[in-house]
Every structure is written in structure tokens, then in C-alpha cells.
Amino acid sequence: MKVLVTFGSRRGGTEEIAHVVGEVLDDLGHDVDVRPANDVHGLRGWDVVVLGGALYAWRWQKDARRFVYRHADELRQRSVWAFSSGPLDESASQREIGPTWPVRRLLGRIGVQGHVTFGGRIAPDSPEADRFEVGDWRDMERVRSWAEMLARDVHALPGRRVVDAGMRAISRVRTLVVALCLFTGVTALAGGLELLIWPHGTGFVPLSLLERTPFHSFLVPGLVLFVVVGVGNFVSSVLEWRGYRHAAVAAFAAGLALVAMIVVELSMFVPPSWLHFVYFCIGVVTMIASAWLWWKRQTLSRPPETRGPVPGGAEGHPA
Secondary structure, eight states, X not given: OEEEEEEEOSSSHHHHHHHHHHHHHHHTTOEEEEEEGGGOOOOTTOSEEEEEEEEETTEEOHHHXXXXXXXHHHHTTSEEEEXXXXXXXXXXXXXXXXXXXXXXXXXXXXXXXXXXXXXXXEOTTSGGGGTSOOEEOOOHHHHHHHHHHHHHHHHTSOSOOOOOTTHHHHHHHHHHHHHHHHHHHHHXXXXXXXXXXXXXXXXXXXXXXXXXXSOSSSHHHHHHIIIIIIIHHHHHHHHHHTTOTTHHHHHHHHHHHHHHHHHHHHHTTOOOOHHHHHHHHHHHHHHHHHHHHHHHHXXXXXXXXXXXXXXXXXXXXXX
């Protein structure tokens, strides 16, 4: 099996753990690459991913978090194991410690075969040395033992299960959905805010536009534009960018809200303009792209027997 061992490390302690894991996997017959998380730009060619993150304030170091956000779709198609490095005492060597709540939520987006927590390290020259006790609580024998268990589990996997077909298309469509929702969200927030500040019109948006509508000011239309279209699209772009599994559903709803607002405006005899046409097309493309994204993700979903709840211990059982 081709295995990627990647990590998010600030002071080098988690990086050293990752290299030990990689060495053990390599010695036991796997084809292993060990790389920093911010140096990985796609998972094509790797069957298994081992992801490690240094813990700071209960969260993984930012490179590890961003790795999950960027590659969520590809990670769902692979067998993934994870480890955390953080406790500044012997607790990680004395008992199984499950992932912290932020890490558990992060890993829940992709599904993992197993998770383990190792001790952390505070080097004498570390900026944290003035606030924490200097020491090294990483149990490298335990790291090697976990890597040996991991190597056996990887050997037991039923052949190559990676589904690479379609991942490049998913990445491109995902980028398109994020861009369209972000553009719509930002412009709708700005336009809605303008209408809320000047509900009786401006030189660019005269009150005469409402002559054949039931509205006497732009207050209600501005509120709908700001909240439903602006906030809805902006939130959808963030959800998709951060790799939420069902973000495509939110993006579809945001595109539908935009199309519906255009249709309602035109049905109220608001004089049509080129902006109506542009945003109508953006809404339709957003709906089509997000629907395709949702369908493709369902099609490429892994068999259910390969996934369970995010485990807490080295042996893959809930903590």
C-alpha cells in the first residue's frame, strides 16, 4: 500500500512522531511518504493517509486543520488514521485519551479508522517554556507500537480501494461553487446593507422602482436581500470551503433563494435589467453545480463497513 504520513507541527515535536511512524511503516513493507501538511496538494496515488496534529488550546495546529478542509472529498475515499500530540504529562502513556472535541468534530467530516493521542513536548528554547514546564512526554516506544498495529491493519485492507476517478472534477466544481456563492454573498450583503441604510432610495436605486410593488420602501426587500441571499450564500461558501460533507445542500438552497428572488422581482413588474439576467444565471449555475457535487459525492462514498464513529483509542475503539 502507498501511505502518506502528513502532519501539522509548530515546533517539530509532532513532525518527529510522524517520521517515526513513517519509518516503522516503511520497515514493515509499505511504500511511505512523509510530508508536512502544507506541502500536500492532492492525494492522488496514495491509498492510506496518516494525519497528525499538534494540539494547541484543544485544536490541531492550523496546517493539519487546513489539510482536512482542502482534501475532505479525497480523504473520504481513503482509509485514514489520525494522531494528536499534546498532553504535557504522563497521562497519554498511562491511558487512552480520545480526540478533543474540536478534533473529534474535524475528523467526523472525513471518517477515520483510528485515532491515538501521544504526549507533547516543550523544548527549552520554545516560546512556551516560560509558561509551561520544560520536558518531553512523547513515548516513542508507544508510537512505534501504534505504528506496528497500523501497519498490520493496512496490510489487511482489501486491496486498492482508492477512487480517484472524478476527484479532479469534484475539486474544480467545488471551487466554482465556493466562488459563485462568495461573489453572490458579498455583493448581496453590500446591496442589502445599502437598501437598509437608505430605505427611501438613492440616485442609483430610486424609489420609483417600487411603484408596482406592495412595498413603500426598500426596508423589506433590503432585509430579504441581506439575510436570505447575502448571508445564505456567504455561509454556504464558507461551509463548502471548510469541507462540510453536506455543504452542497446549503449551496443549492442559496442558489434557489437567489433565483426565487429574481423571479419574484420580475413578477412584480420591476423593470428588468442586465443585472437580473446575470444573477439569474449565477443562481441557476450554482444550483446545477451544487446538485452535481452532492450527487458525485454520494456516488463516490465509501462502503459503509469501512467507516465507524471517530474512535478515541489506539486500537480503534471509542474512548
